[in-house]
Amino acid sequence: xxxxxxxxxxxxxxxxxxxxxxxxxxxxxxxxxxxxxxxxxxxxxxxxxxxxxxxxxxxxxxxxxxxxxxxxxxxxxxxxxxxxxxxxxxxxxxxxxxxxxxxxxxxxxxxxxxxxxxxxxxxxxxxxxxxxxxxxxxxxxxxxxxxxxxxxxxxxxxxxxxxxxxxxxxxxxxxxxxxxxxxxxxxxxxxxxxxxxxxxxxxxxxxxxxxxxxxxxxxxxxxxxxxxxxxxxxxxxxxxxxxxxxxxxxxxxxxxxxxxxxxxxxxxxxxxxxxxxxxxxxxxxxxxxxxxxxxxxxxxxxxxxxxxxxxxxxxxxxxxxxxxxxxxxxxxxxxxxxxxxxxxxxxxxxxxxxxxxxxxxxxxxxxxxxxxxxxxxxxxxxxxxxxx
Amino acid sequence: xxxxxxxxxxxxxxxxxxxxxxxxxxxxxxxxxxxxxxxxxxxxxxxxxxxxxxxxxxxxxxxxxxxxxxxxxxxxxxxxxxxxxxxxxxxxxxxxxxxxxxxxxxxxxxxxxxxxxxxxxxxxxxxxxxxxxxxxxxxxxxxxxxxxxxxxxxxxxxxxxxxxxxxxxxxxxxxxxxxxxxxxxxxxxxxxxxxxxxxxxxxxxxxxxxxxxxxxxxxxxxxxxxxxxxxxxxxxxxxxxxxxxxxxxxxxxxxxxxx
Numbered sequence: 001x002x003x004x005x006x007x008x009x010x011x012x013x014x015x016x017x018x019x020x021x022x023x024x025x026x027x028x029x030x031x032x033x034x035x036x037x038x039x040x041x042x043x044x045x046x047x048x049x050x051x052x053x054x055x056x057x058x059x060x061x062x063x064x065x066x067x068x069x070x071x072x073x074x075x076x077x078x079x080x081x082x083x084x085x086x087x088x089x090x091x092x093x094x095x096x097x098x099x100x101x102x103x104x105x106x107x108x109x110x111x112x113x114x115x116x117x118x119x120x121x122x123x124x125x126x127x128x129x130x131x132x133x134x135x136x137x138x139x140x141x142x143x144x145x146x147x148x149x150x151x152x153x154x155x156x157x158x159x160x161x162x163x164x165x166x167x168x169x170x171x172x173x174x175x176x177x178x179x180x181x182x183x184x185x186x187x188x189x190x191x192x193x194x195x196x197x198x199x200x201x202x203x204x205x206x207x208x209x210x211x212x213x214x215x216x217x218x219x220x221x222x223x224x225x226x227x228x229x230x231x232x233x234x235x236x237x238x239x240x241x242x243x244x245x246x247x248x249x250x251x252x253x254x255x256x257x258x259x260x261x262x263x264x265x266x267x268x269x270x271x272x273x274x275x276x277x278x279x280x281x282x283x284x285x286x287x288x289x290x291x292x293x294x295x296x297x298x299x300x301x302x303x304x305x306x307x308x309x310x311x312x313x314x315x316x317x318x319x320x321x322x323x324x325x326x327x328x329x330x331x332x333x334x335x336x337x338x339x340x341x342x343x344x345x346x347x348x349x350x351x352x353x354x355x356x357x358x359x360x361x362x363x364x365x366x367x368x369x370x371x372x373x374x375x376x377x378x379x380x381x382x383x384x385x386x387x388x
Numbered sequence: 389x390x391x392x393x394x395x396x397x398x399x400x401x402x403x404x405x406x407x408x409x410x411x412x413x414x415x416x417x418x419x420x421x422x423x424x425x426x427x428x429x430x431x432x433x434x435x436x437x438x439x440x441x442x443x444x445x446x447x448x449x450x451x452x453x454x455x456x457x458x459x460x461x462x463x464x465x466x467x468x469x470x471x472x473x474x475x476x477x478x479x480x481x482x483x484x485x486x487x488x489x490x491x492x493x494x495x496x497x498x499x500x501x502x503x504x505x506x507x508x509x510x511x512x513x514x515x516x517x518x519x520x521x522x523x524x525x526x527x528x529x530x531x532x533x534x535x536x537x538x539x540x541x542x543x544x545x546x547x548x549x550x551x552x553x554x555x556x557x558x559x560x561x562x563x564x565x566x567x568x569x570x571x572x573x574x575x576x577x578x579x580x581x582x583x584x585x586x587x588x589x590x591x592x593x594x595x596x597x598x599x600x601x602x603x604x605x606x607x608x609x610x611x612x613x614x615x616x617x618x619x620x621x622x623x624x625x626x627x628x629x630x631x632x633x634x635x636x637x638x639x640x641x642x643x644x645x646x647x
Contacts, residue, residue: 012461012581019575051578064578072578 001300005307010075013051017079020050021086030085033212037204038168039092041123047093048123052076056097058105061117067105070251070310073097077259084267084355087362088212090256095165096120098252100127102245103173103189107232112191115228116171128169130160130192130218131242137162138375140175140242145220147176147190153226154178154190159202159219162369166216167201170194174218175242178235187238189231198223209361243320246371250323251309253370257334258302260359260366264334265295267356268341271348288344295337302330321383328376331366338363390445391434391538392495394505394518395427395463397456401510412614413481414511423459425573426506428466430566432573434504435467437538445469447498451479451490457589464584465576471587472498476594478601483609484512486601488520493597495525498590500561502543507532507565518565528558534569 006014024043033039047053055072057063066072076093080086104116104127119125136142145158156176166172172192179186192199202217227233231241269292272283282288309326312318338360342349345356352358367373382388399405399419406415423431431448438444448463448471450456460471474494482490495503503522508515522529533545533556543564544557558564576584594601626637641647 008458009581009585012458012465012576013578015462016576016578016581023572023575049577050575051581055578064582 001303003303003307005071005310006075010071013072014075014079016050017052017076020047020052021079021083025080025083025086025089027085030088030212033088037211038214039089039212041126041168043089044092044096044123044126047089048121053093053096053123054101054121056101056105057117057121058113061105061113062121063101063117067102068316069314070248070255071314073252074255074259074306074310077256078262081256081259081359082263082266084263087260087359088210091210091213092126092165092168094252094256095128095169096123096126098248099129099164099245100169100171100173102248103129103231103241104191106244107189107237107241109228109233111228112231112233116191125170126165126168128163128165128172130163130166130172130174132160132162134159134161138372140239141182141184141187143175143177143187145174145176147178147188147225149178150224153224154230156190156192156198156220156223156225159217161202161217162205163216163218164369165214166218167204167214172218173231175238178238184239185236188235189238189241190225191229191231192218192220192223192225193229196223196225208364209358210365246320247313247318247323249370250320250327250376251306251313251318253366254302254309254323254326254330255306257330257363257366258299258306260363261295261302261330261334261337262299264338264341264356264359265292265299267354267359268292268295268344271345271354271356275346275348282344291340291344295340298333298337302333306330319383321379324371324376324379327370328367328373328380331363331373334363334366389441389443389501389538389540390447390499391437391502391504392447392449392498392500393427393431393434393463393468394491394503394521395431395448395450395459396424396506396509396511397421397450397452397459398424398509398511401425405511407614409614409616411481412611421455421459423463424506424509424511426508426510426566426568428463428573429568429570430504430506430564431463431466431468433536433538433566433570434502435574438467447471447500449491449494449498450474451482451487451494453480460589461581461584462576464587464589465580466574467576467580469587471589472592473589474592474594474597476601478594481611482601484514484517484520485606485608488517488524489606490594490597490599491517491521492524493599494592495521497592497597502538502560503527503563504536505563505565507567518563522563525561525563527561527563529563529565530556530558531565533564533566536564536566536570 051064054063056067059065080090133143147154147156174192176190178188198221200219205215272288275282341356342360348354399414400422403419405419408415434446438446446468448468450460451474505518519529532547534548536545542559543562547554626633
């Protein structure tokens with residue numbers, strides 16, 4: 001179904017991303033990322049040169065100024081994912097632009113913006129966001145990483161885990177406890193810099209999916225962080241800041257899910273067209289045709305929903321609970337579409353050479369991260385019932 | 389220095405291209421229109437020079453239908469400063485002679501120190517437009533260059549032939565055509581796309597240029613008939629029955645002057 005959220009600028013930008021994919025996102029490159037467990041910095045910088053990284057950085061700091069408009073970001077997702085071997089890059093770009101830059105762009109002090117954002121626009125500096133701890137995921141208030149006030153700054157102790165881009169990022173926007181107890185105002189966001197004494201990366205995590213995008217454990221032992229790295233310069237705002245960027249984080253996962261599902265339909269059509277069984281292409285069997293019809297319709301509905309959410313986000317009207325609906329619903333439809341796609345690929349759907357198999361493994365985490373889908377349901381339930 | 393780059397908008401070579409048997413023209417609906425890829429390489433020559441020489445003004449000149457706008461915008465997004473687009477119903481199906489007159493007239497209007505073009509378009513492949521333009525303007529013409537050096541008062545370059553590399557130079561102003569052997573052109577980014585929206589594109593008609601497409605006092609080539617390409621016949625198949633296939637294959641290739 002024709003989508004209606006894009007204008008000629010988005011289509012011109014889509015051509016840019018397609019050309020970028022042709023030149024930089026080759027299957028050989030993707031293999032290298034998988035082998036290294038991370039996307040190389042040169043590719044990130046090349047992407048930044050063409051405005052594919054840095055879309056959310058404000059114009060005055062050298063970015064595209066699209067923090068409040070997810071459409072260009074969605075074009076990036078659609079093209080990187082649709083080519084069949086760009087999911088690691090899509091992930092790395094997403095963490096930087098959707099999860100790290102916003103905290104500095106929205107809530108940073110003028111000095112923090114001036115210090116970090118120009119280099120985040122060029123990918124000289126890459127960012128990540130660290131919330132989850134070994135003992136605190138959905139239950140964020142159980143976080144135990146502390147930042148104790150000392151003269152001139154803070155001393156940070158604790159550990160974070162499952163941090164996307166945690167190894168490659170130069171700066172980590174980190175959720176820490178600056179107060180006592182677990183009241184919302186006991187927490188703050190603080191920028192940890194790679195290389196600070198006492199900041200170590202733990203062992204490489206072997207994941208089910210996204211082999212080409214790094215996910216790390218981080219440990220902090222008496223890491224001294226200067227005052228100037230406290231996001232916004234005021235303690236106790238951590239929860240508030242997180243809450244304010246949640247709509248974007250959840251929307252971004254929903255938009256990625258739609259892009260993956262759309263690609264999954266395309267891969268499945270391609271495969272079943274070329275594969276023959278019982279003397280005719282698999283796509284000509286009624287079962288295939290019915291399943292494809294369902295998959296394609298599901299994708300249309302996903303986009304109708306995500307596009308509406310993108311429009312609301314642009315107007316500043318997408319609430320955290322509405323974004324939660326988008327996140328859990330889209331990632332579950334994505335899972336169903338991919339599962340069906342794998343089935344229609346037969347044995348080849350189980351082979352990682354095929355993009356449908358890789359996408360299937362990658363997609364599993366979409367129902368877990370960015371807030372588990374169970375937490376998303378709880379948030380939606382709270383909003384519609386008015387009961388905690 | 390003002391460098392004018394001639395850019396033709398053509399059906400994408402990556403898509404299937406078909407001719408309409410009604411009009412003899414390319415079916416615009418079947419393939420997306422893009423800036424000709426050799427023309428983009430010519431633009432890259434101009435932009436690289438402009439990057440290194442402040443005060444260089446790169447202007448794009450396109451003669452083509454309304455739908456050329458997207459490709460012209462892309463050239464501006466790549467870095468050209470301004471563009472001229474000649475569009476006129478009288479130019480539908482224009483032959484090389486008329487197109488060269490139009491290009492020459494438009495160049496006279498926009499001004500130039502150097503004119504750069506692809507040596508041929510990927511659709512029409514006439515290969516003579518740059519020299520025809522040079523002839524109209526009374527300018528020296530360097531054709532089919534595989535390397536170009538732009539100086540203050542002259543342009544020089546290399547033309548590769550089968551057994552020699554010919555060095556050529558001409559005083560400016562001049563017309564230069566380049567081949568697809570030149571490096572890949574740059575491609576735009578987000579900022580280029582946004583900047584392009586603010587760059588001027590002058591749209592001209594034949595009347596603006598004082599030309600009349602129906603004036604046949606100059607000879608024009610006119611298409612009289614068009615036929616679909618006949619289906620390909622079966623090729624020669626050499627099977628290795630007696631172990632002499634290699635001999636017969638090389639004989640076949642030699643016979644057809646392929647080796």
